[in-house]
Amino acid sequence: MTQSGSTEFAKTTTSGGAGDVYAATAAAAAAASVAATACSSDVLLNNFQLKKKSYRVLLHGHHLVWERMQRPVAKPTNETQKIPLPEQQLTGVETRCSSYGAHSHVLHMDDIISVCSGNTKHDSMQPPPTNHRDHQQADGDTKPTAQFLTINYAARLSKSKTDCNRWQLRRLTFYNADAYIVYQWQLQLQARIASSPVGGQRVQRLLVFINPFGGRKAGAQTYERLVRPLFQLAGIDATCITTQRANQIRDILLTHDLSCYDAVCCVGGDGTVAEVINGLVFRRMRELGLDEQRPAFIPRPSLPVAVIPAGSTDTIVYSMHGTADVRTAAIHVLLGQRRGLDVCSVSNNRTLLRFCASVLSYGYLGDVAAESEQYRWMGTRRYEYSGIKAFFNNRGYDAELQLLEEPTEPETPQSPVSLCDEPPSVCYANCQRCSIASSLQEQRSTLFTADANSQENLQSQHAEQQNKLVEQQQSQPQSQPNADVIVATNCEQQLNEIETALCRSRLMRPASLPLQPGSSYGSNMSLPGGLQWKTIRGNFFLICGANITCACARSPNGISRYSHLGDGCLDLILVRKTSFINNVRFLLNTAGRAGDIRNLPFVEVYRTRKFIFRTFTAPATEENLSLAGSRQPIAQNGNDAASSEYSSWNCDGEVVTDLDITMSSHCQLIDVFMRGPHSYSKPQKPGASAPTTPASSSDNIYCCCKD
Numbered sequence: 001m002t003q004s005g006s007t008e009f010a011k012t013t014t015s016g017g018a019g020d021v022y023a024a025t026a027a028a029a030a031a032a033s034v035a036a037t038a039c040s041s042d043v044l045l046n047n048f049q050l051k052k053k054s055y056r057v058l059l060h061g062h063h064l065v066w067e068r069m070q071r072p073v074a075k076p077t078n079e080t081q082k083i084p085l086p087e088q089q090l091t092g093v094e095t096r097c098s099s100y101g102a103h104s105h106v107l108h109m110d111d112i113i114s115v116c117s118g119n120t121k122h123d124s125m126q127p128p129p130t131n132h133r134d135h136q137q138a139d140g141d142t143k144p145t146a147q148f149l150t151i152n153y154a155a156r157l158s159k160s161k162t163d164c165n166r167w168q169l170r171r172l173t174f175y176n177a178d179a180y181i182v183y184q185w186q187l188q189l190q191a192r193i194a195s196s197p198v199g200g201q202r203v204q205r206l207l208v209f210i211n212p213f214g215g216r217k218a219g220a221q222t223y224e225r226l227v228r229p230l231f232q233l234a235g236i237d238a239t240c241i242t243t244q245r246a247n248q249i250r251d252i253l254l255t256h257d258l259s260c261y262d263a264v265c266c267v268g269g270d271g272t273v274a275e276v277i278n279g280l281v282f283r284r285m286r287e288l289g290l291d292e293q294r295p296a297f298i299p300r301p302s303l304p305v306a307v308i309p310a311g312s313t314d315t316i317v318y319s320m321h322g323t324a325d326v327r328t329a330a331i332h333v334l335l336g337q338r339r340g341l342d343v344c345s346v347s348n349n350r351t352l353l354r355f356c357a358s359v360l361s362y363g364y365l366g367d368v369a370a371e372s373e374q375y376r377w378m379g380t381r382r383y384e385y386s387g388i389k390a391f392f393n394n395r396g397y398d399a400e401l402q403l404l405e406e407p408t409e410p411e412t413p414q415s416p417v418s419l420c421d422e423p424p425s426v427c428y429a430n431c432q433r434c435s436i437a438s439s440l441q442e443q444r445s446t447l448f449t450a451d452a453n454s455q456e457n458l459q460s461q462h463a464e465q466q467n468k469l470v471e472q473q474q475s476q477p478q479s480q481p482n483a484d485v486i487v488a489t490n491c492e493q494q495l496n497e498i499e500t501a502l503c504r505s506r507l508m509r510p511a512s513l514p515l516q517p518g519s520s521y522g523s524n525m526s527l528p529g530g531l532q533w534k535t536i537r538g539n540f541f542l543i544c545g546a547n548i549t550c551a552c553a554r555s556p557n558g559i560s561r562y563s564h565l566g567d568g569c570l571d572l573i574l575v576r577k578t579s580f581i582n583n584v585r586f587l588l589n590t591a592g593r594a595g596d597i598r599n600l601p602f603v604e605v606y607r608t609r610k611f612i613f614r615t616f617t618a619p620a621t622e623e624n625l626s627l628a629g630s631r632q633p634i635a636q637n638g639n640d641a642a643s644s645e646y647s648s649w650n651c652d653g654e655v656v657t658d659l660d661i662t663m664s665s666h667c668q669l670i671d672v673f674m675r676g677p678h679s680y681s682k683p684q685k686p687g688a689s690a691p692t693t694p695a696s697s698s699d700n701i702y703c704c705c706k707d
């Protein structure tokens, strides 16, 4: 083992197993330049003090490893003690991890938030100035004096099944008497964080919108108390705007220059998140010159979205992280890792209305949204009050739905909707279903980038012809499709070919959702490519198009437990109007962790990419009678009671006035800062064969420390 005053670089080679170790005594200037240029396969090894105890600390690839130094009791040896280095070729993270000592602590670079040094422990714990990266560069020529090195990192708590998704900020403060070593470690750590794929995505300039009106009206305080200090610690330069009115965020995003920001952050509830997403998508449509009412395709915005919960239910944040904890949400912004989130478009017969990020619901939840707006002064209690009122008033709503049902024949070319397991999988961090959709989505973006370029060319080369075309379209709205539509249609065709080819190469279960087939009555219409339009009519207590699980503190599994965050599909949940008792059963099943609404006979769940909803007044036939066998008419047919004949749509908590709508899912349209919720795994006991990891955060993502 080296003395605490010297530094070792161990360069791993692909053929040499443990690799050669060449020691370089730290000559200050040379050390600094080596540190700056060392690649991530180098190993940096030194002794440090941590809480006045001696530790061997190793920087290896993207891992920081520290292990308590044991005093040699028996058999003193003259040989230098060496930390175990990987014996095998360094090809995978798991290989490296399995080679660390049993008592080693391992931290992945992607979980480190910031690294600071100081002359005292207290100094090293202070947040760096906003443009700290430039300061550090300038310090390169001056003599380092700091002996304390503080590493701020994020760790996921794994307390229990119900509390395994909260993340916390943690600190390690190492001490070394040699300031050059501290300096070298700081440079190395910062270089490796920046060079990792996730570290490269970290945010520096953030536009933050705070909704002071949502939830308990504590958005501004939440941000100041819990979020701003974390942003400062990570050196994020945040520009804050506190909203003055509804739809202000959308208006700002549509009109202002956003080129100086890396991401947009919102502090608020689901309605605020939806406003940001709508603003960004419509902005992108404008940038590409698409028709906002009838766009040929829905483009992906360039800026990612960060969400800090400060609303009443915060289902979007809860579905993303498995908790609505504010610090957890903020930590994910600092860590920078992103995943694509599906977004659904909602249109009426003529035009695109808006985008939906969580759920679009009609019937019971639509009534709750419409009712609760009148009681906003009650705060979050308004949902309970309106919920009870709407529950008792619900007499069922007649409706007709058409959806694109996935094919059931195993041999037919299938769409990504069939890429799910049996039984349906829950979407966790590292979700396979979403990663397959992501690879398809990447190809989709390439095609649409080409599409955007070709649009620009077309526009510049044929401006006059396009003007003529527009004139023609105005005079004959149903005439030839314009150039945008043709290009986009070509893209869709190419994409379908790619998807079909990719899907063929995978093993897919032959039949997935609908989960409760056969209980519908309606007609089926086959389409080329194996897709089928299914028509369902009935009288419904509730209709939901769920883009995500819609989990929240009151409903930890969400109404749509098996929805995925980024698979390009939505789950259509139909709850038929039956008896009062069954309605209670339904609500109880959505509230607990144990219940599953799919087991209820009056609930049908369909996985689809698109559905069309139409209101209709059904004739009083046998089918209109209760499915639960009460044989009582369940809807007031006819022209009376017009007010109770139709419900309204609730889109992300906001009321939509149109009744006849179409909902379509757009795969991973928005990038959001998240890794996804984790399933509970018991923390390992200290001294177990695998290394303990204070930052258990990495287990589901990088598997660096999970057995």
Ligand SMILES: Nc1ncnc2c1ncn2[C@@H]1O[C@H](COP(=O)(O)OP(=O)(O)OP(=O)(O)O)[C@@H](O)[C@H]1O
Residues within 6 Å of the ligand: 211, 212, 213, 214, 215, 216, 243, 244, 245, 246, 247, 248, 268, 269, 270, 271, 272, 273, 275, 310, 311, 312, 313, 314, 315, 652, 653, 654
């Ligand atoms: N300053 C403001 N004054 C009034 N309304 C605002 C203001 N800022 C934003 N809003 C609007 O408030 C609405 C509700 O906000 P939000 O959805 O964030 O809170 P919530 O409804 O309490 O939470 P959740 O949707 O999670 O239940 C949004 O539609 C937003 O447009």
